[in-house]
Amino acid sequence: MTTENTASSHTTQNHNTKNVTDSYGLHQSILPSNDGLYGEFGGKIAHPQLAQAMSEIEAGFRNIIKDDDFITEMQRLRETYVGRPSPIFHARRLSAHCGGAQIYFKREDLNHTGAHKINHCLGEVLLAKKLGKTKVIAETGAGQHGVALATAAALMGVECEIHMGVVDIKKEHPNVSRMRILGANIVPVSHGAGTLKEAVDSAFETYLNELDTSMFAIGSALGPAPYPEIVSYFQSVIGREARVQFLDATGKLPDKVVACVGGGSNAIGLFSGFLGDNSVEKIGVEPAGEGLETANHAATMTLGVKGEIHGFKCYVLLDKDGEPASVHSIASGLDYPGVGPQHSLLKDNNLATYESATDAECLEAFMALSRLEGIIPALETAHAIAYAMRAAKDMSPDETILVNLSGRGDKDIDFVLDKVDLSK
Structure with missing residues (x-):
């Protein structure tokens, strides 16, 4: 019989690497208390x-x-x-374009419906x-x-x-x-x-x-509660698969795992497979919008404070009246002024790092992946790609970045066509 728990133990036993989970199948660092905290x-x-x-x-x-x-x-x-398991893809042309680290993608965009x-x-x-x-x-x-x-x-x-x-x-x-x-x-x-x-x-x-x-x-x-736990439980299949696949393909774990963060489901899904591995840097990428120096962003983890929204406590962007702020992102799936409580805890415990990418960087990454690898990503996902492209340049060619390609960009094509010059 195949279960969530046997998949998790299979990962650890077959590759003899540290990735401790409790019997429930999720890493202990992202399990709630009885109070849902x-x-x-x-x-x-x-x-x-x-x-x-x-x-x-x-x-x-x-x-x-x-x-x-x-x-x-x-x-x-x-x-x-x-159509699981979704594959791991080595983006060789994008990696060569950026210089430095080798960039890989976990292809959640190939799932039925086109996303995680x-x-x-x-x-x-x-x-x-x-x-x-x-x-x-x-x-x-x-x-x-x-x-x-x-x-x-x-x-x-x-x-x-x-x-x-x-x-x-x-x-x-x-x-x-x-x-x-x-x-x-x-x-x-x-x-x-x-x-x-x-x-x-x-x-x-x-x-x-x-x-x-x-x-x-x-x-x-x-x-x-119990929604953060429920969603992370079902999304943890991403991290379990990715960890086994990456080890099988390269013989080692990635140096960085990267995912975009709005609410945080695709990121917690990927991170969950690597939370026991201190050598793997976990990076969440949120929207800097028109710039962190403006009011037009959704960089909750970067500029938010501890607060409450929709019945739960997390990092949140507040307006001058102390209410959840109006936020902006070129990606509709990321324009939320709060973030999942698991990510808030990972930030405070220094178990994950949260970066940002602007609308302009997002569009550049969207076009780069489309033109260099023939993959049109969702604008949400393009934030994570933008960070990976930026980070790869400062890493060595034997280092690796695994990005969760959380969704495809069919939905964004008309919007992007109004924003970019295809002749360039």
């Missing part, structure tokens, strides 16, 4: 009705991950529906069905989570409702079309900035009125 971050929501609903979801999650039928079904869907989001969406919809719910409700920014959830809901015969800011609906219309074709109901959110934060607010308000029949299926490793 990661150090001082995270926590359980105080709202009585929502708290009861969260307790039901948590209990259901703890039950299904020990259920042989669920484990077998997840493994079957990963292999035959998602399908990893946790399948688990969330299976959990909703196990709890007897007939509907899933979610937020989305870039639309990758929305598409993945709509896909899983169509596969399993569950109603799906996606809340999305009007700014993002216009910007990411290919993904909006995909969600509608898949049968999802799209709820436009126009108040405030009309982006991801407001979509989260709207989705939670709807969920509060439909607790008996629906389940909130959050799109990243954030929010109140």
Whole structure:
């Protein structure tokens, strides 16, 4: 029988390298307390009705991950529906272009639906069905989570409702079309900035009125307990695969593992495979937008403070009134003023480092990967690529960087065409 835990132990035993996990299958540094806390971050929501609903979801999650039928079904869907394991690719031309370190990619963009989001969406919809719910409700920014959830809901015969800011609906219309074709109901959110934060607010308000029949299926490793744990559990497949694959391909671990960070799901998925390896530097890359010296960025870990948003504690960007700030990123999936509590703890414990990339650097990386390797990345992912290109130049040719290529850029093509000169 294949399980989450046996995959983790297989990694350690076959390669005799230190990557200690507890029996649950996640590294001990990103497991919560019974109060849903990661150090001082995270926590359980105080709202009585929502708290009861969260307790039901948590209990259901703890039950299904020990259920042989669920484990077998997840493994079957990963292999035959998602297309896992996703491969590791050595970007030789991009590496030569940058000079210095060799750059590799974990190809999550090759998953069904084109991003890492399908990893946790399948688990969330299976959990909703196990709890007897007939509907899933979610937020989305870039639309990758929305598409993945709509896909899983169509596969399993569950109603799906996606809340999305009007700014993002216009910007990411290919993904909006995909969600509608898949049968999802799209709820436009126009108040405030009309982006991801407001979509989260709207989705939670709807969920509060439909607790008996629906389940909130959050799109990243954030929010109140148990969502950070649930999402990181399902996304940890990235890190487990990557660690084995990279060792098999190169005979050693990467010097750096890199992923973009908005809420933090793809990054925590990759990092989880290497948290026991002190020799591997874990780098999260967030949006510097129009520059860290401006107000137009979403660099939560770089410039944020400890605070609270959407019922959990984390690093957060606040406005002059002490409320979560309006933020900016060229990538719709990264423009959130908070970050997952696990990342907040990793930062404070110096287990991961958080850098940033500007909109301009992101577009440059987007075009470089497209022209040099024939891979069109998501704008979110292009932030991580931008950092890798920058860092590689200061490293030696025998050093390596593994980037999580978290999504493909089909959704961003029209937007990018308005921003770049293709003749250059």
